[in-house]
């Protein structure tokens with residue numbers, strides 16, 4: 001299903017995985033990925049980011065994030081399998097995956113665009129959600145458009161075209177939620 005918005009290409013498949021497939025993949029990834037608590041430097045002080053992360057990809061892939069350099073860990077079998085499935089429906093090839101673990105509703109990601117130069121001008125980002133449903137918010141950088149997409153377990157959101165150029169997105173804090181959510185964002189690093 002396409003979601004219409006100015007200067008964006010958004011496609012959302014709420015039932016990309018069945019709920020039992022999604023639950024099984026959640027359990028496997030939660031226990032098997034190499035989750036780490038990263039820190040960023042804010043005014044020279046180390047601050048723990050409000051989620052756990054793990055970075056996987058083809059060998060040698062490096063990724064910069066708020067001054068943090070991450071080297072990709074080698075693909076696991078589960079990640080290779082789900083990547084192939086996502087590549088089949090999107091017709092795109094991905095060489096890396098940033099995994100996020102939101103331990104409960106207090107974990108978040110703030111407003112940003114995935115517009116690092118190494119992703120190219122019009123990156124395709126495929127985002128798979130597992131576990132607790134969290135609201136994904138998008139806001140246009142210059143128009144007054146806003147969108148909220150509830151990302152349920154097993155859903156796939158693909159952002160392409162101008163989306164990262166024209167929009168920012170975030171995952172707001174929802175304190176009352178006590179269950180974890182895993183998000184996999186498949187990306188293609190160029191060059």
Ligand SMILES: O=C(O)CCC(=O)C(=O)O
Pocket residue numbers: 098100109114127136151169171183185
């Ligand atoms: O968890 C999400 O749905 C979004 C994650 C995200 O925006 C990112 O990792 O760049």
Ligand SMILES: [Fe+2]
Pocket residue numbers: 112113114169
């Ligand atoms: Fe993002």
